[in-house]
Amino acid sequence: MNNNNNNEYLLKVDHLKQYFPVKDGFKTLQLKAVDDVSFAIRPGETLGLVGESGCGKTTVGRTLLRLYQPTAGRIEFDGDVLFDSGEQYDESGKMIVDATGKPIRGKKIDVDMLPYRKKMQMVFQDPYSSLNPRMTVEDIIGEPLDVHNLYKTKAERRERILELMEIVGLNAEHAMRYAHEFSGGQRQRIGIARALAVNPKFIVCDEPVSALDVSIQAQVVNMFEELQEKLGVAYLFIAHDLLVVHHISDRIAVMYLGKVMEIADADDLNNNPIHPYTLSLLSAVPIPDPETARNSQRIILEGDVPSPLNMPTGCPFRTRCKYATEQCAAEMPPLKDRGDGHFVACWNK
Amino acid sequence: MQNKDYANLKRNMLSTQVDISKFKDFDFEKATDEEKKQQDVMGESTTFFKDGMKRLRKNPLAMASIIILAIIIVAILVLPSIVPYKYDQSMMANGIRDRGATNLGIMEYSKAELERIDAGEKVFPHIFGTDSLGRDYFIRVVYGTRVSLSVGIVAAIMVLIIGLVYGAIAGYFGGMVDLIMMRIVDIIYSLPDMLLIILLSVVLDDVLKPIIEGTILAKLGSNMISMFIVFALLYWVSMARLIRGQVLSIKNNEYVLAARCIGTKDSRILTKHILPNCLSVIIITTALQVPSAIFTESYLSFLGLGVSIPMTSLGSLANEARAGLQSYPHRLVIPAIIICLIVLALNLLGDGLRDAFDSKLK
Ligand SMILES: Nc1ncnc2c1ncn2[C@@H]1O[C@H](COP(=O)(O)OP(=O)(O)OP(=O)(O)O)[C@@H](O)[C@H]1O
Ligand code: SF4
Ligand SMILES: [Mg+2]
Numbered sequence: 001m002n003n004n005n006n007n008e009y010l011l012k013v014d015h016l017k018q019y020f021p022v023k024d025g026f027k028t029l030q031l032k033a034v035d036d037v038s039f040a041i042r043p044g045e046t047l048g049l050v051g052e053s054g055c056g057k058t059t060v061g062r063t064l065l066r067l068y069q070p071t072a073g074r075i076e077f078d079g080d081v082l083f084d085s086g087e088q089y090d091e092s093g094k095m096i097v098d099a100t101g102k103p104i105r106g107k108k109i110d111v112d113m114l115p116y117r118k119k120m121q122m123v124f125q126d127p128y129s130s131l132n133p134r135m136t137v138e139d140i141i142g143e144p145l146d147v148h149n150l151y152k153t154k155a156e157r158r159e160r161i162l163e164l165m166e167i168v169g170l171n172a173e174h175a176m177r178y179a180h181e182f183s184g185g186q187r188q189r190i191g192i193a194r195a196l197a198v199n200p201k202f203i204v205c206d207e208p209v210s211a212l213d214v215s216i217q218a219q220v221v222n223m224f225e226e227l228q229e230k231l232g233v234a235y236l237f238i239a240h241d242l243l244v245v246h247h248i249s250d251r252i253a254v255m256y257l258g259k260v261m262e263i264a265d266a267d268d269l270n271n272n273p274i275h276p277y278t279l280s281l282l283s284a285v286p287i288p289d290p291e292t293a294r295n296s297q298r299i300i301l302e303g304d305v306p307s308p309l310n311m312p313t314g315c316p317f318r319t320r321c322k323y324a325t326e327q328c329a330a331e332m333p334p335l336k337d338r339g340d341g342h343f344v345a346c347w348n349k
Numbered sequence: 350m351q352n353k354d355y356a357n358l359k360r361n362m363l364s365t366q367v368d369i370s371k372f373k374d375f376d377f378e379k380a381t382d383e384e385k386k387q388q389d390v391m392g393e394s395t396t397f398f399k400d401g402m403k404r405l406r407k408n409p410l411a412m413a414s415i416i417i418l419a420i421i422i423v424a425i426l427v428l429p430s431i432v433p434y435k436y437d438q439s440m441m442a443n444g445i446r447d448r449g450a451t452n453l454g455i456m457e458y459s460k461a462e463l464e465r466i467d468a469g470e471k472v473f474p475h476i477f478g479t480d481s482l483g484r485d486y487f488i489r490v491v492y493g494t495r496v497s498l499s500v501g502i503v504a505a506i507m508v509l510i511i512g513l514v515y516g517a518i519a520g521y522f523g524g525m526v527d528l529i530m531m532r533i534v535d536i537i538y539s540l541p542d543m544l545l546i547i548l549l550s551v552v553l554d555d556v557l558k559p560i561i562e563g564t565i566l567a568k569l570g571s572n573m574i575s576m577f578i579v580f581a582l583l584y585w586v587s588m589a590r591l592i593r594g595q596v597l598s599i600k601n602n603e604y605v606l607a608a609r610c611i612g613t614k615d616s617r618i619l620t621k622h623i624l625p626n627c628l629s630v631i632i633i634t635t636a637l638q639v640p641s642a643i644f645t646e647s648y649l650s651f652l653g654l655g656v657s658i659p660m661t662s663l664g665s666l667a668n669e670a671r672a673g674l675q676s677y678p679h680r681l682v683i684p685a686i687i688i689c690l691i692v693l694a695l696n697l698l699g700d701g702l703r704d705a706f707d708s709k710l711k
Contacts, residue, residue: 062606117610119446134626191607
């Protein structure tokens with residue numbers, strides 16, 4: 001029915017919400033780690049996801065891979081709906097409610113993820129805790145092959161593992177070593193090989209370089225790019241460093257306190273940022289050239305990030321935004337297209 | 350040209366950046382491929398187990414404990430076939446019971462035996478003397494050690510299996526499952542175990558006797574079986590709690606999440622990712638469980654609730670020795686020393702294992 005859409009997007013996330021119950025004394029509060037996030041990724045494309053620490057980037061990645069059960073929303077991958085909590089939304093992104101104020105629900109969908117685990121994978125943030133210290137490299141990379149029965153003979157398994165190690169630039173002699181014997185950069189390569197083992201179409205890269213030495217960061221980022229060229233995978237590339245994200249991404253989404261504030265083409269976002277939060281993020285990027293750095297004005301954010309347990313009403317950024325008005329406190333601005341696929345959620349800019 | 354620019358930049362006094370102006374020229378040589386290769390050479394691969402054993406070998410107390418335990422185990426396996434006496438037979442002379450062979454002291458012979466020695470016959474000495482029924486005490490001690498040690502090991506294995514399965518399930522699935530399972534543990538924890546053992550052995554005695562008759566179990570007696578049942582029912586709780594705690598902390602590691610992302614089944618995650626990572630705790634706690642079971646068994650046997658006569662255990666030997674304590678103190682001292690040796694050696698070995706294998710102490 002909607003073939004056009006299927007061809008265009010590999011992954012489509014709509015109104016995704018992930019609330020964590022948090023105990024506070026006797027009360028149970030809801031921590032809105034991800035609150036109504038929508039985006040889409042084309043085959044072979046890289047979407048960068050940036051935002052301060054704790055804004056919910058990791059949670060977005062893990063929820064769309066269904067490592068957490070989503071609170072609400074809809075996830076569509078490769079033409080199949082993986083999850084749908086059933087809420088309906090109108091054109092402007094408002095939930096459709098009936099006369100009593102209850103949302104009108106459509107059909108709920110919650111599929112078994114096992115077949116999709118072959119198509120979507122994740123590279124984790126921490127190369128130290130994401131590899132089991134009691135397993136050899138061969139077993140770590142071989143596990144996805146075992147789980148999905150991707151080989152017929154032992155020799156075939158071994159061959160595939162060595163091939164994967166070669167792809168990510170690991171020395172084949174080290175197959176029998178334990179993960180704890182490797183450096184951070186090598187460990188991240190093992191993690192990447194594990195994600196590639198099933199030949200996925202889409203990989204969530206959760207800050208894959210932020211735990212690494214600066215000198216190794218470039219190598220690993222370049223490797224991600226080469227892999228994309230060779231294998232045609234799409235990435236959701238999470239980082240808090242705009243420079244790295246700008247380098248690798250086709251498009252960039254900026255998150256703040258569980259919400260997406262701005263999505264645009266990577267260059268467009270860099271040259272023509274619209275949202276006040278993006279502006280402050282860009283001005284925080286260290287500028288390599290001292291002359292320009294002296295001339296540029298830094299926008300320094302005042303105040304702290306509000307706690308996700310106690311979010312401000314309306315626009316979450318209004319406590320630190322110099323353009324804030326009464327409307328900002330009353331209602332969350334919708335993510336609107338400002339032309340050329342440059343989406344911004346702000347009332348006043 | 351660019352280098353000059355950097356050299357002219359004003360440096361902050363506190364800057365920790367490399368001072369580029371200190372380098373006269375920038376024509377560093379590039380590392381050759383061979384030099385790069387050298388970085389790839391890594392140390393000898395060591396596994397978790399090898400590593401731990403190496404550290405264990407350096408611990409003199411643990412090694413001494415292993416040697417003592419090995420000697421004891423070899424002794425209780427080999428000695429019954431060397432010593433010509435039976436644990437349940439009184440000394441005989443000419444087809445009738447040798448009345449003079451009761452209550453002999455260490456290395457003493459009875460009159461009848463002395464006569465036989467004079468006649469040129471070889472008589473095996475009573476190394477620890479004999480008891481009040483004329484049974485060789487040495488062989489009784491050997492059998493008693495056998496029983497006590499197997500009780501300890503069997504009980505520890507039972508505790509391990511039940512505690513491991515229960516604790517791993519509670520910890521891994523968490524939430525409601527964990528809550529209910531742990532409340533059950535709390536209830537069992539609050540039961541007075543000694544009282545329960547005494548009550549159970551009285552009740553089970555009647556029930557079990559007809560069932561076990563004619564089997565090898567009958568030799569151990571219904572008391573012993575009820576003791577095992579009580580161990581199985583009660584003592585696994587601390588093991589379950591410990592394993593649950595371990596599983597709870599390990600399952601938060603990203604590698605468990607990564608395994609779920611791959612599509613690994615829960616059972617495989619538990620056996621491949623979680624349990625191998627709490628192996629050290631499992632080994633250590635099991636090693637420490639053995640002496641505690643031996644202690645309980647001895648204590649119960651001392652109260653007369655242990656193995657049934659004529660089978661014996663170290664605890665019941667000590668109990669029997671109470672009657673003649675004034676005249677034959679060695680009959681109490683010998684089993685007491687052996688209990689102490691076994692318990693001490695296992696405790697020291699358990700401590701040694703913890704030091705060697707617990708990664709948190711590394
Ligand atoms: N399993 C969880 N249970 C409860 N709260 C959680 C859970 N996971 C994340 N959170 C909370 O959700 C919020 C977003 O966390 P998240 O890890 O997604 O941030 P992030 O953007 O990835 O940050 P960083 O850059 O530090 O990795 C945080 O406030 C965090 O405390
Ligand atoms: S909506 Fe209002 S508060 Fe939010 S960023 Fe825009 S101007 Fe600032
Ligand atoms: Mg994160």
